[in-house]
Amino acid sequence: xxxxxxxxxxxxxxxxxxxxxxxxxxxxxxxxxxxxxxxxxxxxxxxxxxxxxxxxxxxxxxxxxxxxxxxxxxxxxxxxxxxxxxxxxxxxxxxxxxxxxxxxxxxxxxxxxxxxxxxxxxxxxxxxxxxxxxxxxxxxxxxxxxxxxxxxxxxxxxxxxxxxxxxxxxxxxxxxxxxxxxxxxxxxxxxxxxxxxxxxxxxxxxxxxxxxxxxxxxxxxxxxxxxxxxxxxxxxxxxxxxxxxxxxxxxxxxxxxxxxxxxxxxxxxxxxxxxxxxxxxxxxxxxxxxxxxxxxxxxxxxxxxxxxxxxxxxxxxxxx
Numbered sequence: 001x002x003x004x005x006x007x008x009x010x011x012x013x014x015x016x017x018x019x020x021x022x023x024x025x026x027x028x029x030x031x032x033x034x035x036x037x038x039x040x041x042x043x044x045x046x047x048x049x050x051x052x053x054x055x056x057x058x059x060x061x062x063x064x065x066x067x068x069x070x071x072x073x074x075x076x077x078x079x080x081x082x083x084x085x086x087x088x089x090x091x092x093x094x095x096x097x098x099x100x101x102x103x104x105x106x107x108x109x110x111x112x113x114x115x116x117x118x119x120x121x122x123x124x125x126x127x128x129x130x131x132x133x134x135x136x137x138x139x140x141x142x143x144x145x146x147x148x149x150x151x152x153x154x155x156x157x158x159x160x161x162x163x164x165x166x167x168x169x170x171x172x173x174x175x176x177x178x179x180x181x182x183x184x185x186x187x188x189x190x191x192x193x194x195x196x197x198x199x200x201x202x203x204x205x206x207x208x209x210x211x212x213x214x215x216x217x218x219x220x221x222x223x224x225x226x227x228x229x230x231x232x233x234x235x236x237x238x239x240x241x242x243x244x245x246x247x248x249x250x251x252x253x254x255x256x257x258x259x260x261x262x263x264x265x266x267x268x269x270x271x272x273x274x275x276x277x278x279x280x281x282x283x284x285x286x287x288x289x290x291x292x293x294x295x296x297x298x299x300x301x302x303x304x305x306x307x308x309x310x311x312x313x314x315x316x317x318x319x320x
Contacts, residue, residue, distance in 0.1 A: 016094040017055055023129035024052040027122045027314045029107040029307070030114035030160035031192065031284050034233070035244035035275040036225040042114070042160030042167045043233075045192065046307040049118045050104045050317070051080060053126045057098035067105035067115070078103075079116060079151075083123025084130075087147055091131055101126075110202055112278035113194070117157030120148040125314045135316045144314060146179055155179045157278065164313035166233050184234050186309050187288070193295045195263060195283040196303045207279070209253045222247040237288035240273035244286065250276050257281040263299055270298050 029047040033039070062074040062081060072078060076085075080103055085095050103122070107115040124147045125135055133140045145162040149155035155169035159181040169181040225245050232243035253276070254261045260281040267274035267285055272294055277284040285295045292306045 017088065017096045017130045018132075019055050019096070019098075021055045021096075021130045021132075022052070023126050024050070024317050025122055025125045025129065025135065025314055026050045026317055027118045027125065027161050028164065028310050028312070029118055030157040031112070031194070031277040031282075032114060032156035032160070033246070033249065033275065033278060034229060034284070034286070035246040035250075035273075036222045036248065037156070037168075037229055038222075038246070038248045039154040039156055040169055041226070041229065042156035042158075042169070043186065043192065044160040044164040044166075044310045044313060045113065045194075046310045047106050047113070047305075049107050049115075049122055051122045051126060052102045053084070053130060054100045055096045055098065055130060056100055059098055061100045063100070063102045065102075065104050067108055068103070069105070071109070072103075072105075079119040080123035080126070083120045083148065083151055084127035086151060087124045087127030087144075088131065090143070090147055091128070093131055108196060108282075111196055112276065112280045112282040112284075113196075114157035114161060114278060117148065117152050118161050120151045121145075121158055121161040121314050124148045124151075125316075129316055135314060141313070145181060149179045155181060160313070162313045164311045165309070166230075168230060184230065185311065186233055187235065187237050189237050189288040190233065190309065191287045191289070191291050191306065192309060193285040193287055193292050193304060193306050194277060195260075195285070195295065195299050196305060197260065197281050198303075199281060202279075205256060209256050210249055211252055214248065218247050233286075237286070240286050240288065241268070241271070244273045244275050246275065253280065266298050267295065270294075272298065 026048045029045040030042050032042040062078050107118050109115045124144045148158040159167040159169045163183045166184040167181045172178045172180050229243040232239040257280045263283050264274045273286045
């Protein structure tokens, strides 16, 4: 179904989040683009970040474990905290003076699995939950997706982390920030397999390689493949090979991840639909029965994960 994404009404203009408020959330990783669905198609993966926030004390305390430990900032510049502040601002609330944020990262950073989107969704969800809003409410989820997508600058990864499943997203009226998403159930035979390299690649670096304009014929070819991709992901996985053919971004970014593109080529030559996951350098194989063994036969001795898809997006969990 299609979700209208818009900002929530302010709760208590100028008020602050109540002292003692506590919230814990889980947020899935995501893969995006899936070939031709650039900045518009995402899919939730069964890898979960988890975080808890407690309004207490008189200063901000940030703790990070798992992926990001020893690397991410432990102050106001932490992405999840900045996302919390963005949510409070949209709700008309002042940030509390004291807050403890504990973040456990399971999503690898700068690998193309939506780690920044997961962190943004985590922060917005925590902020709204601390404000007393119910993350099981559709309107609240629309709000979380809207704010997190605005932080990201595009909705593909964020919407998948919010809603789960496969998401197709667009900016209503062409205005970024007025996001809408349709949520689709992936075909039960679809098995995502990811080859995760040790090297990292920032989204900014990957985007810098993209052309600023494309030919009309290229746009037309990609539009057809994107439409086919939605059908193949949900109804007919036998069409995933032609459906994952991209004409917009992967070739332009080949110099940024030559080893990953070489693996994409090799997998596709072996009959396995493969693409760059998000901004890379992780490679996503969309198998339908062959699974991890078929990918490993081509990829060799590398880190491979089969996280599965998840129909559940961001949600609150007990903090006990």
